[in-house]
Amino acid sequence: MGxxxxxxxxxxxxxxxxxxIGMIGKSATESIARQPEASGDIRGAMILTAALIEGVALIGAIVCIxxxxGIGG
Amino acid sequence: MGxxxxxxxxxxxxxxxxxxIGMIGKSATESIARQPEASGDIRGAMILTAALIEGVALIGAIVCIxxxxGIGG
Amino acid sequence: MGxxxxxxxxxxxxxxxxxxIGMIGKSATESIARQPEASGDIRGAMILTAALIEGVALIGAIVCIxxxxGIGG
Amino acid sequence: MGxxxxxxxxxxxxxxxxxxIGMIGKSATESIARQPEASGDIRGAMILTAALIEGVALIGAIVCIxxxxGIGG
Amino acid sequence: MGxxxxxxxxxxxxxxxxxxIGMIGKSATESIARQPEASGDIRGAMILTAALIEGVALIGAIVCIxxxxGIGG
Amino acid sequence: MGxxxxxxxxxxxxxxxxxxIGMIGKSATESIARQPEASGDIRGAMILTAALIEGVALIGAIVCIxxxxGIGG
Amino acid sequence: MGxxxxxxxxxxxxxxxxxxIGMIGKSATESIARQPEASGDIRGAMILTAALIEGVALIGAIVCIxxxxGIGG
Amino acid sequence: MGxxxxxxxxxxxxxxxxxxIGMIGKSATESIARQPEASGDIRGAMILTAALIEGVALIGAIVCIxxxxGIGG
Amino acid sequence: MGxxxxxxxxxxxxxxxxxxIGMIGKSATESIARQPEASGDIRGAMILTAALIEGVALIGAIVCIxxxxGIGG
Amino acid sequence: MGxxxxxxxxxxxxxxxxxxIGMIGKSATESIARQPEASGDIRGAMILTAALIEGVALIGAIVCIxxxxGIGG
Amino acid sequence: MGxxxxxxxxxxxxxxxxxxIGMIGKSATESIARQPEASGDIRGAMILTAALIEGVALIGAIVCIxxxxGIGG
Amino acid sequence: MGxxxxxxxxxxxxxxxxxxIGMIGKSATESIARQPEASGDIRGAMILTAALIEGVALIGAIVCIxxxxGIGG
Amino acid sequence: MGxxxxxxxxxxxxxxxxxxIGMIGKSATESIARQPEASGDIRGAMILTAALIEGVALIGAIVCIxxxxGIGG
Amino acid sequence: MGxxxxxxxxxxxxxxxxxxIGMIGKSATESIARQPEASGDIRGAMILTAALIEGVALIGAIVCIxxxxGIGG
Incomplete structure (x- = not known):
């Protein structure tokens, strides 16, 4: 089963x-296109939220590895 | 089964x-692009709600680990 | 089965x-971007509804833990 | 099976x-942002409908607990 | 199986x-925000339809309890 | 199986x-907000169609009870 | 299995x-709000199509009863 | 299995x-509201297409009865 | 299994x-409402495509009957 | 299994x-309503694509018959 | 199983x-209605992409036949 | 199982x-209708991306054949 | 099982x-139609992202082959 | 099972x-078409987020290989 x-x-x-991350990247590229001078703030919010998802996804990937x-359980 | x-x-x-978190990050980047001077308030609401989801997700990840x-049950 | x-x-x-919470956080960030001076009321409604969801989710998480x-049942 | x-x-x-509750909270925050002076009425309708859902959800949560x-059945 | x-x-x-009830509450808050002086009629329609759903849901909840x-069947 | x-x-x-009933209640509240003086006709159509759904749902609920x-079958 | x-x-x-019936009731209430003086024709089309659905649904409900x-089969 | x-x-x-029939009834009521003087043609197309669906649905209902x-098969 | x-x-x-047929009937009624003088051409395209679907559906219904x-197979 | x-x-x-065919018929009726004088070209494209789908569907129907x-296999 | x-x-x-092919036919009819004088180019792109889908679908249909x-496998 | x-x-x-390929063909026909003089570039991008999908689909079809x-495995 | x-x-x-690749090709053709003089940059981004997807898909296809x-496992 | x-x-x-990556590539091509002079920033955000997804996907692909x-477990 494992x-x-x-x-x-x-x-x-x-x-x-x-x-x-797709939804975040989608809106980030659109936001930069609409307001190029705020790209610093946008990139900050993008990386912050993407990192939160990436963290959960990597934990899940490690569980799968x-x-x-066949380690553990 | 475990x-x-x-x-x-x-x-x-x-x-x-x-x-x-994808929906939150999506609207946060769009909101900052639309109203760059309110980015402090936006980032606050973004982190607050993302943290609530992250908390539930981490509990779920810990259950999976x-x-x-093979600990417990 | 447990x-x-x-x-x-x-x-x-x-x-x-x-x-x-994603839908709430999404509209909260957009609402603050549209009406920054009403951010107090918006944050109040955001926290109130997010807390109701978080409560049900935490009960569900506790059931899973x-x-x-292997406690109970 | 239980x-x-x-x-x-x-x-x-x-x-x-x-x-x-997500849909309700989503539209409540957007409505307050659009019409801040009607936030009392909006919050009333928000709490009333959210409470109806919360009631059904809590009954369901209690059934799960x-x-x-292993009580009953 | 029960x-x-x-x-x-x-x-x-x-x-x-x-x-x-989420759809009803969503449109009710938005409608009050758009037309605050008709909030009495809106609240009436909201409660009437929400009660019809709540009734069916409570019957379902009672069946589950x-x-x-382990009563009946 | 029953x-x-x-x-x-x-x-x-x-x-x-x-x-x-959610879709009906949603559009009824929005319609009243848009055209308050036609609220009688709107409420009539709302109740008529909601009753048709409620009737089928109650038959289904009775079958489940x-x-x-353990009656019948 | 029955x-x-x-x-x-x-x-x-x-x-x-x-x-x-939800889709029909939804658009009927919106149509009456948009064109109150044609509410007779709208109500006629609404009842006609809702009755067709109700008929099929009642046949299905009778099969379930x-x-x-445990009659038949 | 039957x-x-x-x-x-x-x-x-x-x-x-x-x-x-829901989609047909939905657009028929909206179309009558938008163009009341063409309600004869609209009702004709509505009944024609609804009848085609009703026919297939009744055949299906008869199969289920x-x-x-327990007749046949 | 049959x-x-x-x-x-x-x-x-x-x-x-x-x-x-629902999608076809939906757009046919809307198209007639928008352009009543082209209702002949619209009805022609409507019947042509609806007949193609009805044909496949009737073959499927006959297979089910x-x-x-218990004939064949 | 057959x-x-x-x-x-x-x-x-x-x-x-x-x-x-529903999507094709839907847009064909709408296109004719919007541009009645191009109805020949539209009907040509409509029949061409509908025939391609009908062909695949009829092959599938023949396989089911x-x-x-109980022929073959 | 075959x-x-x-x-x-x-x-x-x-x-x-x-x-x-439905999506392609849908947009092709709409495009011809919007730009009748480019119907040659549109029909070319329509046939090219529809043929690619038809090819894959026919291979799948042949596998099913x-x-x-009961040939092969 | 094979x-x-x-x-x-x-x-x-x-x-x-x-x-x-349906999505690509859909937007290609619409794009040509909107900008007929760029149809060369559009057709290039259309064929390039459609070929990438067709390649993967043909590999999958070959696996199924x-x-x-009953060759291999 | 393999x-x-x-x-x-x-x-x-x-x-x-x-x-x-369908979504990418869809927006690429639309983008070229809207801004023909930027077709070089657009094609670059299109190929870059399509290649990333194609890479993962080809790995999956190789696993299936x-x-x-019956090689390996 | 492996x-x-x-x-x-x-x-x-x-x-x-x-x-x-499809959503990211879709919005990236559209953003470059809307704002060609910001294509550097857009491409940066595009590659950054696409790489995060590609990373997780490659880990999953390696697990599947x-x-x-038949290595491990």
Whole structure:
């Protein structure tokens, strides 16, 4: 069961990261295009929120690697 | 069953964090682009709500790590 | 079965919190950008509704922790 | 079966509360930003409808806690 | 089977109430913001339709409590 | 099987009523806000269509109560 | 199997009626608000199409009652 | 298996009729509100297309009644 | 298996016809309202495309009747 | 298994034809309403693309009839 | 298993062709209505992309016919 | 299992190609209608991206043909 | 199990590539139509992001070919 | 189970990368078309966020390759 979970879980983690960081990157590029002189503040908010998602996604990826290698449980 | 739950659960947690923080980050960057002088208030609301989601997501991630390592249950 | 429920349930709880608080945070940042002088009232409504969702989500997270640790049932 | 239901049910309850109260909180913050002088009436309608959802969600959460602790059935 | 149904059913009931009352509360707050002097009529329609949904949702919740406590069937 | 159907069916009935009456209540409050002097006609159409949905939903709820109490079948 | 079908089928019938009559009621109230003097024609089209959906939904509900009471099959 | 199919099939038939006739009724009421003097042509197109959907839905409903009563197969 | 397929298949056929003919009927009524003097051409295109969908749906319905009556296979 | 596939496959084929030809018919009627003098070109493109979908759908329907009658395989 | 795959696969192939060619045909008719004098270029792009989808769909349909007739595998 | 995968996989491949090339063809025809003199550049980008999707889809189709004919694995 | 995974996986990979490159190609053609003189920069960004998706999709396709040919695992 | 997970997981990873990088590439091309002189900043934000998604997706792809080759677990 761990192997099944590793593969499917890794896929869903990538979907989660894709939806979240995708929406942020989408609006960040549009915002810079609309207001180029505020690109510093925009990039700050972009990195801050993207990092929060990336953190959760990496934890999920590590769980999947643990399962794929049969470590733990 | 715990291993299966660990992998899939970690994936769904990442989706949840991605949807939530993604929407917040999306509107935050757009809001800063529209009203750069209110970026302090916007960043405050952004961090406050993102933290609430991050908290729930981290609890979920910890549950998954517990399951992956076979601790408890 | 309790272990399976713990992992998947924790994931769905995070999705619920992400959808709910994400929508609130999204509109709160946009509202502050549109009407900066009403940011006090906006923040009040934001925290009030986010707290209601957070409360339900935390109850769900606690149920999942109980299941993961094998307490009860 | 009760344990499985407790975890997944708690997750779906959180999704329900998130969708419902999230939509209300989203429009409440936007409405206050658009018409700050009507914030009393808006907050009244917001709390009234959010309480109706919160009530159903709490009943669902209590059912899940009962199941998690193995009480009844 | 009754226990499984109780938990998942309670969750879906909450989703139903959340979608329905959430849409009503969303448009009610927006309508009051747009036309504050008609807030009496708006609140009347809001309560009337929300009560119809709440009634069906409470019946569903009672069915789930019956199942969780093992009464009947 | 009857018990499983009772719980899940009750949940789906609530979703049906929520979607239907929610859409009606949503547009009714918006319509009254846009045209307060036609609120009599609007309320009439609102109640008429909401009653049709409520009728089908109550039949569904009664079927679920029958199943939960083990009557019939 | 008949009992399972009765409960879930009753739920899906309610969703069908909710989606259909909900969309009709939604646009009817909006149309009356936009053109109050054509409310007779609008109400006629509303009742005609809602009746067609209600008819199919009632047939479905009767099938579910038959199954719940164990008649036929 | 026939009984299971009868209930669920009846539900999906109702969803199909609800989506189809609902969309037609929705646009018909809006079209009459926008152009009251063309209500004859609009009602003609409305009835024609709604009848095509109703026909397929009734065939589906009859199949489900056959299955519920155990006739044939 | 044939009986199960007959009921569920009949339902999905109705959904297909509902989506397709519903979209056509929706735009046909709106188009007639916008351009009443072109109602002949519009009705022609409407009937042509609706007939193509109706044909496929009727074939599907006939397959389901065959299965329900246990003919063939 | 062939019978199960025949019924459900026939349903999904109808959904496919409904989505595809429905979208084409929807835009064709709207296009004719907007530009009545180009109705020849529009009807040409409409028939061409609808025929491509109809072809694939009929192949799918024939496969389902083969399965329902137990020919081949 | 081959028979089950043939029916359901044929259905999904039709859905794929319906979505793809439907979107192309939808925009092609609208584009011709908006710019009748560019109908040659539009028809060229329409046929080119529709042919790419049709090609993949026909390969899928042939695979399903092979499975339905029990050839190969 | 290979036969089941061949049929369903071929269907999903067609859906993938339909969504992707459909979106590209949709916007290409609209773009040519809006800016006929840039049709060379538009057609270039259209073919380039459609070819990338077609490549992946053809690989998937070949995998399905291999499975349907029982080659390999 | 490897064969089942090869077919369905190849299908989902094609869906992924279709969604991703489809969205990019859709906006690229629209962007070139809106700003023909910036087509060099647009094509650069288009190829860069499409290549990132294509890379992941090709890795997934190779995994599916490995599984279909029974190499490894 | 590892083989099944490898194929389906690789597919879902591609979907995740497709959704995420697709949204970013979509808005990047549109932003460059709207504001060509800010293409440096836009490309920077585009690459930064796309790299974050690509990273998670490659980890998921590597997990799937490990599973396909039967290494580890």
């Amino acid at each position: 192997l099944l979970a590793a593969g499917i879980g890794a896929g869903i983690v990538a979907v989660g990261a894709g939806i979240g 643990l399962l794929a290698l | 291993l299966l739950a660990a992998g899939i659960g970690a994936g769904i947690v990442a989706v949840g964090a991605g949807i939530g 517990l399951l992956a390592l | 272990l399976l429920a713990a992992g998947i349930g924790a994931g769905i709880v995070a999705v619920g919190a992400g959808i709910g 109980l299941l993961a640790l | 344990l499985l239901a407790a975890g997944i049910g708690a997750g779906i309850v959180a999704v329900g509360a998130g969708i419902g 009962l199941l998690a602790l | 226990l499984l149904a109780a938990g998942i059913g309670a969750g879906i009931v909450a989703v139903g109430a959340g979608i329905g 019956l199942l969780a406590l | 018990l499983l159907a009772a719980g899940i069916g009750a949940g789906i009935v609530a979703v049906g009523a929520g979607i239907g 029958l199943l939960a109490l | 009992l399972l079908a009765a409960g879930i089928g009753a739920g899906i019938v309610a969703v069908g009626a909710g989606i259909g 038959l199954l719940a009471l | 009984l299971l199919a009868a209930g669920i099939g009846a539900g999906i038939v109702a969803v199909g009729a609800g989506i189809g 056959l299955l519920a009563l | 009986l199960l397929a007959a009921g569920i298949g009949a339902g999905i056929v109705a959904v297909g016809a509902g989506i397709g 065959l299965l329900a009556l | 019978l199960l596939a025949a019924g459900i496959g026939a349903g999904i084929v109808a959904v496919g034809a409904g989505i595809g 083969l399965l329902a009658l | 028979l089950l795959a043939a029916g359901i696969g044929a259905g999904i192939v039709a859905v794929g062709a319906g979505i793809g 092979l499975l339905a007739l | 036969l089941l995968a061949a049929g369903i996989g071929a269907g999903i491949v067609a859906v993938g190609a339909g969504i992707g 291999l499975l349907a004919l | 064969l089942l995974a090869a077919g369905i996986g190849a299908g989902i990979v094609a869906v992924g590539a279709g969604i991703g 490995l599984l279909a040919l | 083989l099944l997970a490898a194929g389906i997981g690789a597919g879902i990873v591609a979907v995740g990368a497709g959704i995420g 490990l599973l396909a080759l």
